[in-house]
Amino acid sequence: AQSVTQLGSHVSVSEGALVLLRCNYSSSVPPYLFWYVQYPNQGLQLLLKYTSAATLVKGINGFEAEFKKSETSFHLTKPSAHMSDAAEYFCAVASYSGNTPLVFGKGTRLSVIA
Amino acid sequence: EAGVTQFPSHSVIEKGQTVTLRCDPISGHDNLYWYRRVMGKEIKFLLHFVKESKQDESGMPNNRFLAERTGGTYSTLKVQPAELEDSGVYFCASSQSSGVGEQYFGPGTRLTVT
Numbered sequence: 499a500q501s502v503t504q505l506g507s508h509v510s511v512s513e514g515a516l517v518l519l520r521c522n523y524s525s526s527v528p529p530y531l532f533w534y535v536q537y538p539n540q541g542l543q544l545l546l547k548y549t550s551a552a553t554l555v556k557g558i559n560g561f562e563a564e565f566k567k568s569e570t571s572f573h574l575t576k577p578s579a580h581m582s583d584a585a586e587y588f589c590a591v592a593s594y595s596g597n598t599p600l601v602f603g604k605g606t607r608l609s610v611i612a
Numbered sequence: 613e614a615g616v617t618q619f620p621s622h623s624v625i626e627k628g629q630t631v632t633l634r635c636d637p638i639s640g641h642d643n644l645y646w647y648r649r650v651m652g653k654e655i656k657f658l659l660h661f662v663k664e665s666k667q668d669e670s671g672m673p674n675n676r677f678l679a680e681r682t683g684g685t686y687s688t689l690k691v692q693p694a695e696l697e698d699s700g701v702y703f704c705a706s707s708q709s710s711g712v713g714e715q716y717f718g719p720g721t722r723l724t725v726t
Contacts (some may be wrong), residue, residue, distance in 0.1 A: 530712065541616070542655075542703065542717035549712050588655065597643055597713035599657035599668060600705075 500525045500591050504603035512611050517576040518559075521589030521604050526571065531572045532600065542588065548572060559583070561577055584604045584610045614638070616718035618704050624724045627668060630692040633721045637686070638704030643667075644687050645707075645715060650700040658702075661687060662709075694725045 505520040522527055530549050534542040546557025553565040563574045572589060584605045590600040632717050637644045645682045646658040658677070659669040663684035672679070676695070681687040691698050703713040703721050 532714070539719075541719040542705075543716055544716070547712065547714055583657070597707055597709065599645065600647075600655075600662055600715060601657070601672070602647075602655040604654045 500529070500590050500593060500601045502588075502591050502601055502603035503608050504571050506606050507604060508607045508609065510609040510611060511579045513581055514578050517574070517579045517583065517586050517608065519574040519589075519608065521563075521572045521603060522570055523572060523589070523591045525579045525591055525593065529609050530592045531563075531565060532590045532592070533557065533561070533572075534590060534603075536583045536588065538559065545574070545587075546591050579608075579610045582589050582612065584608055616704055616706050616716050618702075618718040618721050620721060621719065622722045623726075624726065625694055626726055627696055628693045630690065631694055631723060633689045633691075633723070634685045635689070635704030635718060637704070638716055640708065641706035641716075642684070642709045643707040643713065644681060645705040646687070646689055647703040647705065648700050649703065649720075650697075655703065655716045658689075689710055691723075694723075698723050699723055717723075 501524045503522045532547045533545040546555045548565045556562045561576045586605050588605045589603040592598045644661040644690045647655050649655045655690045657671040660667045661681040701720040703720045704718045707713040707715045
């Protein structure tokens with residue numbers, strides 16, 4: 499069975515500060531990993547994905563994540579937070595391909611303080 | 613290109629009533645998924661269609677939930693009769709069969725059962 503743990507249901511950063519959202523996964527098979535973002539009153543938007551190619555994955559809006567197999571982690575980072583980054587972020591895992599059901603973490607709500 | 617659309621955006625019904633949610637996937641996407649997020653919990657998988665066939669319905673909570681995808685295009689999710697614990701946000705997602713199969717999500721339907 500697969501599972502995802504997101505540490506911290508709420509993270510608050512100052513504008514311009516580093517954003518670090520943590521995600522650890524459990525999977526008995528090589529995983530595909532995803533980060534999604536949900537802005538208020540919108541659906542989930544794919545930020546980036548890991549599909550067994552490069553371990554450092556760059557996504558939209560300046561976000562990136564690094565797959566670390568030894569740590570079973572896929573943490574999301576952004577060097578400098580912007581007010582528009584305030585949203586809820588979800589880490590998800592799928593097996594083999596994206597055409598299998600996603601298993602989500604509980605989500606982390608990011609607040610950006612001016 | 614139009615994204616995944618869902619109707620209605622909100623629905624408030626009384627316990628015991630019936631509600632039907634609709635999802636229109638991205639044109640050409642064979643895979644269609646339903647997920648649900650109950651308040652305070654993680655987003656959970658309900659079922660997966662490949663074209664008009666149910667590939668995996670292991671996440672359906674009980675037989676009060678009925679999903680259909682006639683003709684392999686749009687899908688409906690009917691809840692009959694609705695119970696209080698069915699309240700939550702129902703997301704639909706679609707993906708292509710080729711490639712990684714990354715899932716594109718709709719804005720969700722917020723269902724409130726009173």
